[in-house]
Amino acid sequence: MPLEDLMWVEKYRPTSLAELVDQSTIKQRLEALIQKKQQLPHLLFAGPPGSGKTTTAMIVAMQILGDYWRDYTLSLNASDERGLEMVRDKIKTFARYSDRREGVPFRLIILDEADEMAPLAQPALRRIMEETAAYTRFILIANYSSGIIEAIQSRCAIFRFQRLDEASVTEHLKAIARKEKLKHVGDSVFAAIYEATQGDLRQAINLMQAASASGEMTTESVKTVTGATVKARVSDILSTAIGGDFDAARTKMIELTRVYGIPERDFLKFANEALGSLDVPDMAEAISILAEYDFRLVQGSQPELQLTAMLAQLSSLKRKGD
Ligand SMILES: Nc1ncnc2c1ncn2[C@@H]1O[C@H](COP(=O)(O)OP(=O)(O)OP(=O)(O)O)[C@@H](O)[C@H]1O
Ligand SMILES: [Mg+2]
CATH class of the missing domain: 1.10.8.60 (Helicase, Ruva Protein; domain 3)
Known part of the structure; x- marks a missing residue:
């Protein structure tokens, strides 16, 4: 059995905008853009894991480039290529072919995890986008649009994907x-x-x-x-931190948020619930730490960094208490 059939996520991956679950505003805006494909701007898809960003990028490619979409689409992952040099070379080589096929207005470059690119490396990407603008369009994909420099954001139509209800x-x-x-x-x-x-x-x-x-x-x-419910995992991470083992708590937190895709604010919600049943050296202090980081997340700070800092603070409570 081919992999696409073995894995339901692949077997049931939508191949048209109509099949996409939820994200109705995004669908409407894209339908309109696809009508005038010559004028398609660069696109930036931002949002949480598993909400349809990569799938939508593939659908846009199919709709715009037709049957030959694979030949005219370059998919790169900004985080697993060895550095920007490689990305740049690949994009340049690919973008250089300005051959035209009937009905194929330009080449598409889908750059996944674009927010993983160092901010200092991003102006070079911006230049490539400009130099090749006559015959390429970019679809940048990111978890957080804040990880993309303003100069690039302002050149893209931004689409914000939501967690599905x-x-x-x-x-x-x-x-x-x-x-x-x-x-x-x-x-x-x-x-x-x-x-x-x-x-x-x-x-x-x-x-x-x-x-x-x-x-x-x-x-x-x-x-x-799931091994245990998410709540139980969060509770475990919290008690690890409060027990003073910052490194272990951090590793578990990253696993939970990245691999299992738990949104950071939910992490805090569950952490708050779990706190009550844990043995905490200074409960009042622990609660105010949680509240502080909840606030920072609402402000839109870098979530993983904030949760890491929170675990560091919680684990230092133990040292103070000793
Ligand atoms: N809106 C959606 N409608 C239908 N299926 C979806 C949707 N979002 C995700 N899926 C399902 O989940 C799988 C993964 O989605 P996709 O790769 O598009 O997510 P993503 O937003 O790119 O996530 P990540 O940030 O982790 O790369 C798809 O193959 C599909 O089966
Ligand atoms: Mg993806």
Whole structure:
């Protein structure tokens, strides 16, 4: 069986805007842009994991470039290429071919994880975008638009993807469950999947597939697959930090937010809930630390950095208490 069929996230990856779940404003704006494809601006897709950014970029490529989209699209990952040099070389080589095919107005460069590029390296990217503007368009993808320098942002039409809401995720999961002929999946199972994945549709689909592999689908099988519920994980991270082991707490936090795609603000919400049942040297201080970082996240500071700083502060409570 080809990989695309083995993995439900691939098997059910939308190939048209109409199939995309949620993100209705984005769909409308893109439909309009695709009508006038000659005038397509550079695009910047920003938003949380598993919300459809890469999928949408592929759909735009298909819609604009037609059957030959793969030949005229270069997909790069800004974080796993060895440095900007490589990215630059690849883009330059690719962009140089200005050959025209009927109905193919330009080449597309999809640059994933663009916010992982060092700010100092980004002006060079901006120059490449300008130099090749006659025959290329860029789709930049990022978790946070704030990681992209202003000079690039202002040259792009920005699309902000949202975490998917529970109703949309549940509806999509139910459709997949029907096609995969899963039996007797109760509403509580979908609720458990959503609680564990918080609007990350990729993770929700993966979780349902993993849980279904063990036979009957129950909230228990969902929980077993996630190892523990997200809340339990957050509680564990907090008690690790409060126990004074900053490094371990940080590693677990990064795993939870990156691999499982838990949004940072939810991390704080669960952390607040968990605090009550933990043995904390200075509870008042711990709560005010949480509140401070909650505030910073709302202000839009770099979330991973903020959570790391928070864990550092929590782990220093122990040293003070000793
Ligand atoms: N809005 C959506 N509608 C339908 N399916 C979606 C949507 N978002 C995500 N998916 C499903 O999740 C999978 C992953 O989505 P995608 O790769 O587009 O996410 P992403 O936003 O690029 O995430 P990341 O930031 O982690 O790269 C898709 O293959 C698809 O099955
Ligand atoms: Mg992606």
